[in-house]
Amino acid sequence: MDSFIVVSLIKTVMVFAVLLTTLAYLQWVERKVIAHIQVRPGPYVVGPHGLLQPLADVVKLLTKEDVRPPFVHKALYLAAPFMAMTLALMSICVIPFGPVIRVGGVSTWMQLTDLNIGVLFVLAISSMGVYGVAFAGWASNNKYALLGGLRSSAQMISYELPMSIAIASPLLLSNTLSLRTLVESQAGSFWHWNVLRGPFPQIFAFVIFLISAFAETNRIPFDLPEAENELVAGYHTEYSSMKFASFFMAEYSNMITVSSMAVLLFLGGWMAPWPVRYGSSIVPTVVFAFAGLIALYHGVHPARRRERYSLPATGIVFLAIAAIFLLPIVQTWLLPLFWFCAKVGAILFAFIWVRGTLPRFRYDQLMGFTWKFLFPAAILNLLVTGFLVAWVS
Amino acid sequence: MDVILFFVFALFAVACAINVVVQTHPIASAISLIGVMASLAVLYLLLGAEFIAAAQVIVYAGAIMVLFVFVIMLLNAGAESKSGRSLVAQALGVPSLVALLGILAFFVQRLFPRESATHFGGFTGGTAKAVGKALFTTYLLPFEATSILILIAIVGAIVLAYKEMD
Numbered sequence: 001m002d003s004f005i006v007v008s009l010i011k012t013v014m015v016f017a018v019l020l021t022t023l024a025y026l027q028w029v030e031r032k033v034i035a036h037i038q039v040r041p042g043p044y045v046v047g048p049h050g051l052l053q054p055l056a057d058v059v060k061l062l063t064k065e066d067v068r069p070p071f072v073h074k075a076l077y078l079a080a081p082f083m084a085m086t087l088a089l090m091s092i093c094v095i096p097f098g099p100v101i102r103v104g105g106v107s108t109w110m111q112l113t114d115l116n117i118g119v120l121f122v123l124a125i126s127s128m129g130v131y132g133v134a135f136a137g138w139a140s141n142n143k144y145a146l147l148g149g150l151r152s153s154a155q156m157i158s159y160e161l162p163m164s165i166a167i168a169s170p171l172l173l174s175n176t177l178s179l180r181t182l183v184e185s186q187a188g189s190f191w192h193w194n195v196l197r198g199p200f201p202q203i204f205a206f207v208i209f210l211i212s213a214f215a216e217t218n219r220i221p222f223d224l225p226e227a228e229n230e231l232v233a234g235y236h237t238e239y240s241s242m243k244f245a246s247f248f249m250a251e252y253s254n255m256i257t258v259s260s261m262a263v264l265l266f267l268g269g270w271m272a273p274w275p276v277r278y279g280s281s282i283v284p285t286v287v288f289a290f291a292g293l294i295a296l297y298h299g300v301h302p303a304r305r306r307e308r309y310s311l312p313a314t315g316i317v318f319l320a321i322a323a324i325f326l327l328p329i330v331q332t333w334l335l336p337l338f339w340f341c342a343k344v345g346a347i348l349f350a351f352i353w354v355r356g357t358l359p360r361f362r363y364d365q366l367m368g369f370t371w372k373f374l375f376p377a378a379i380l381n382l383l384v385t386g387f388l389v390a391w392v393s
Numbered sequence: 394m395d396v397i398l399f400f401v402f403a404l405f406a407v408a409c410a411i412n413v414v415v416q417t418h419p420i421a422s423a424i425s426l427i428g429v430m431a432s433l434a435v436l437y438l439l440l441g442a443e444f445i446a447a448a449q450v451i452v453y454a455g456a457i458m459v460l461f462v463f464v465i466m467l468l469n470a471g472a473e474s475k476s477g478r479s480l481v482a483q484a485l486g487v488p489s490l491v492a493l494l495g496i497l498a499f500f501v502q503r504l505f506p507r508e509s510a511t512h513f514g515g516f517t518g519g520t521a522k523a524v525g526k527a528l529f530t531t532y533l534l535p536f537e538a539t540s541i542l543i544l545i546a547i548v549g550a551i552v553l554a555y556k557e558m559d
Binding site (some may be wrong): 073076115116117120121123124127128130131134135137138146149150153154156157160164177 | 420424427443444447448450451454455456459460462463466467469520521
């Protein structure tokens with residue numbers, strides 16, 4: 001019992017330290033990726049390649065004056081960012097990152113807790129998440145903020161339906177509601193993942209889930225709650241300093257949760273794409289070694305003077321990481337973690353890629369799209385899956 | 394531990410329920426109602442019905458209350474003025490409330506005898522599988538009847554809204 005509490009505390013601290021750091025750096029990655037899509041360098045001044053920019057942003061937001069406009073509904077105005085942040089961070093506690101690990105005789109799962117209704121827990125928390133945005137919009141006593149809050153709540157209710165129905169079809173294949181068992185049922189190769197698995201591959205459900213996920217996290221092309229050319233900044237117009245930052249962090253945290261859910265439900269969680277006996281365990285080594293060799297090559301033929309030292313140093317670090325992946329002691333937990341992070345990272349990249357590519361929807365298009373196309377498509381997919389699962393078994 | 398949690402959330406539910414009626418502003422009432430729904434979900438969880446607890450949060454706190462809040466915000470409803478606080482209402486209301494609570498307590502005592510007292514976590518029919526099985530075997534007729542009722546309500550709402558648009 002005591003060891004359980006100690007282990008849980010250590011795990012909680014680790015998960016939240018990693019999560020909050022990822023939140024800060026996800027924003028850097030987003031700015032960089034969008035900058036490169038638009039052919040400009042992006043943040044470049046603070047630290048090498050702008051790598052210290054998130055730190056500078058945190059210091060800026062913490063030390064900024066916290067303005068509270070008059071005539072706001074005080075209690076709700078203060079509670080809204082807190083609610084948004086808490087609910088966004090809460091769902092990470094049922095997300096499994098990998099299998100059992102053993103540290104000094106204590107074996108524990110790489111997951112904070114496994115509920116036998118884990119999928120429903122994430123759905124419940126994400127359906128509550130809209131209150132932060134809605135109350136922020138209402139309490140600000142500002143017409144733009146109110147419109148943003150209204151749009152957000154209408155959009156979240158509408159896109160929750162196709163999303164939950166799209167979630168239901170892979171659950172039919174895996175026959176469980178626990179996220180850990182869900183991943184274990186997809187073990188093997190990539191054609192055992194729910195997105196490709198028989199009797200009915202869930203490729204449509206995956207696409208519907210991703211589209212609804214964009215809307216649920218208020219991302220472009222569905223970011224109407226904060227459409228800056230019509231609503232100033234939408235629901236967080238009246239917020240400044242750390243309160244504004246909490247909405248920002250809530251949005252990125254929701255993005256991470258939703259990407260992890262997509263990976264767990266459709267892409268086999270921490271499972272490697274093909275079995276170890278066909279050499280899936282050397283993939284990370286090859287990837288990092290390749291990156292290291294490229295950095296070394298460019299270090300030998302530098303384009304700028306300072307790269308003569310920085311690029312070889314980076315290359316050696318990458319080669320060291322590649323060597324670490326070959327150690328059998330760490331392979332048991334590092335490999336699953338690598339695959340999980342790689343898949344989540346790929347989906348997060350798609351989020352950013354779409355933001356750099358697509359324009360925003362018009363409001364009636366947004367609503368018509370979910371009710372007239374996405375929702376019927378999700379129901380049809382669920383029906384076909386249900387029939388085929390019943391027919392096969 | 395279970396008992397402490399039960400009392401905390403039961404008291405919270407009752408306090409929120411009273412607050413729904415006492416508050417004059419619709420948004421404050423709606424927030425209290427969300428509190429009631431959420432604490433009811435915790436009570437289900439304490440009894441061992443985790444699927445029903447999750448469904449409670451998803452359906453009531455997550456969907457229905459969001460619609461309530463949406464409509465209140467859309468209409469921008471202000472605080473209600475308090476009226477009708479006559480002496481007669483108070484003189485009749487308090488005794489009849491006490492009488493109603495007494496009758497309820499009496500029937501609860503009679504219908505649920507002490508031997509069948511529930512235990513925390515003692516309810517085992519709360520898994521998704523058990524609920525699904527019960528819905529599609531024992532309670533199939535009420536379940537289908539309810540879905541048809543809801544379908545009729547949806548069609549009715551569309552017909553009413555369509556008339557308005559013409």
